[in-house]
Amino acid sequence: MSTAPPDAGGRRRWQALGVGLVAAFMTLLDVSIVNVAVPSMDRALHASPSDLQWVLSGYALTFGLILVSAGRFGDAHGRRTAFVVGVALFTLTSALAGLARSPGWLVAARLLQGAAAGVVNPQVTGLVQQLFRGSERGRAFGLLGATIGISTAVGPLLGGLLIHLGGEQHGWRWVFFVNVPVGIVAVLLGWRLLPTRPTGQPDRHRLDPVGVLLLGVGVVLLLLPLVQREQWQSPWKWALVPAGLVVLAGFGFWEHRYARRRTPLFDLRLFTLRSYTLGTLIALVYFGGFTAIFFIFTLYLQNGLGYSALVAGLAITPFALGSALASAVGGRIVNRFGRPLVGIGLIVVVIGLGAVVFMLRGTPSGSVPLLTAVPLLLAGLGSGLVIAPNQTLTLSEVPVPQAGSAAGMLQTGQRIGSAAGIAAVGALFFSSLSSTGGQWSIAFRHSLLLATGIIALALVAAVVDVARSHRVRPRASAPSDSP
Template sequence: MRDRPSPGPTTHPAGDPAPEHRRRWPALGVGLVAAFMTLLDVSIVNVAVPSMDRALGASPSDLQWVLSGYALTFGLVLVPAGRFGDAHGRRTAFVVGIALFTVTSAAAGLAPSPAWLVAARLLQGAAAGVVNPQVTGLIQELFQGPERARPFGLLGATIGISTAVGPLLGGLLIHVGGIEHGWRWVFFVNVPVGVLAVVLGWRLLPHRPRGRADHRRLDPVGVVLLGLGVLLILLPLVQQQWRNPAKWLLVPAGLLALAAFAGWERWYARRREPLFDLRLFGVRSYGLGALIALVYFGGFTAIFFVFTLYVQNGLGYSALVAGLAITPFALGSAAASAIGGRIVNRYGRPLVAVGLLAVVAGLLTVVLALDRVPAGVPVPWWTAAPLLLAGLGSGLVIAPNQTLTLSQVPVRQAGRGAGMLQTGQRIGSAAGIAAVGSAFFSALAASAGDWSVAFRHSLLIASGTIALALVAALVDIIRGRRG
């Protein structure tokens, strides 16, 4: 399953590197901007919910779909979009995805009603799902072997920063645009960036896939089975307004659909190119790396959800202050991601384990700090240092783990491999927010409205989830040493 060693950049007779090689860093820059923009929209909307409620008169169900519908359709199209990019070239998929994302962002900002906004968010999420596997596949295609560490480090920093800085940027836009219409600028800010990304992406990204393109069928049965499985698993997780406990029956139904997908893919692979080559999970670096990503995102993403609730609703701070309170995590994640991407080839999976340990230590320190906040001292000041530690740890997890996970994925399967990895991250995020959010509100009710108790309780659960990812990393380290 390894790529063949690259002979180095292709050169023209004059000895200059081929244009594709010369343009690879600008092309990567365009991809990172697109990834930042699409991943930012996962978290930036959280702080805008009160403004949307006032402006549109949205129901709780409408607001839930605005938040969760994006993640739902995002996760549904990742693997098919990655397969399309592998077969037909990443430029077409990237440009179409960014163009659709730009148009739907404008549509969301112009929404005159809750139904319009929900529909725009669903399409926006699907567009984001088309774009993201192309970015990871682009790194696999343009960089070889150890030199992938640096671009993957930059991508990891992009993922970490976009997730953490979303509430801050959303708070700033609402502060500037006003409580009534500031939420619209949360979507409008994507439009000029998206237009520029379309133009530059068309000029800079490789036109054809590396190697021989596969124009055969894109495995429609596999697409349907995988989409159905992901939909059935994500739907009860993201739609928290459904109070009927029967909704959880959709989860085992989704697992059955995924089992059927696995059986179909094994059969189909003996005849044609499958939607996803299940043999990738037999590669230790990919299988355990995907598991670590799934579990880590289950705890990592939920932190920002409950922290924003606690700071805004529990402590009464503004959306801007809530975003600023999370900034230490974002700064730590950015700094450590850049470093982690450079040294991952030297230290391997132990670097990820150190990062996971730092995240758990930082979150547990936040829990301890909340019990000792002096009277009159703002809570965000008291939590800044431990959140910085957690952010530093997160930077040593996301980028290095992604580099290691995709290190042995063949270039012709790069989009699909990245798409499946990100699908796991989306499922982990949805499950984590559902579980940690439920624990938060249950603790809030049990403590008669004590927001600090609810926040501490939910942070402990998030820490425990991340500790499970640490166990998986340690298993990988032990197995590697025995091997």
């Protein structure tokens, strides 16, 4: 018997997707919107550098920690329940963050807010897998890709605008309060519009607690030294990375054994699908370069050149606009062009970022936001042809009952890639700044070249996939002697 909603062929599917996209936008926006609010928080709460670092990085840490487990829960028990609970918790913790009276209060609220975001996001991707097929699925992922691109890039602009309107002392609170009315509406509409049951028979088995523990510990060990790179000065922190890899290897061994008896937290057989494995690798590497760009560009504009938070946000807007436009188009045409479309997008991103480096050579003689507007627009157009099409292709062969956990693992890779990329590119940025005696332009160019090089590695993976596909296709189409 079908488990789709009664009018799954009509507008209800797109309405449900719209609710999911709004929730995804909120949760992903809070990754970057807080960056420009740090000085205002510092003045209002007298927070230490360690407190401020936890406000920024704690969200990403708990976000990445919960993704796979939340996706598995949605697969097993229905995405509506997980989505509504996640959005409700996100709304509540946003309000608590906005009401914070001490640094500890704010840090605790941000940790819980990140966990709530981790509950919501795999449900949105799983929803697309569940409700859409064929070209419609590509269109839906195109809209999701546009949401990811816009939310990541527009965060500094929206944050700067809210702080400008709310005042330097308390404007940062509106960065959190703005989520509250939107979250309440999303909870009500999500309960009404999202499918009530999982696809297939409900899975009554427990959710693999050992697997949850091993994956959680492994992700924390990997992410903690990356997100605390500035405040945790001891070199011993990097010993956690190999320890995390060992724990994740143990997770893989456990899941392989557990799958013989029950449904595992994550089915490792998904990695036998080339589309899923290559797509996850491309996403991990691309987010390592893509997210770091906004981190160093905001630092360069505000701390180096003295631009306001609002102007710094406006400077990134061309990238967001290009990404939104190309994501919508890419989602519609990905089924026709496949992985080569992702490769083309990566080439355009590399060209656009290379143009930014060229425009800022020497000492920039004009307004940096104006000089970089067209190159960033070009890079954004390329990014839109990467994120949405790659997500569509990565999940194209994943069975719908495993869509949530598969999406959770894909997004966990994105979070790890983002943290690693910001750590590497940020380290080069600050070391260049120190070695050049405070030459912000040089530090920015050097670190942007590294971010571009990381993105070029994703391009190599895409080219390898395209080349292998061309070699396999002639064999697949050769006539067979068997009846």
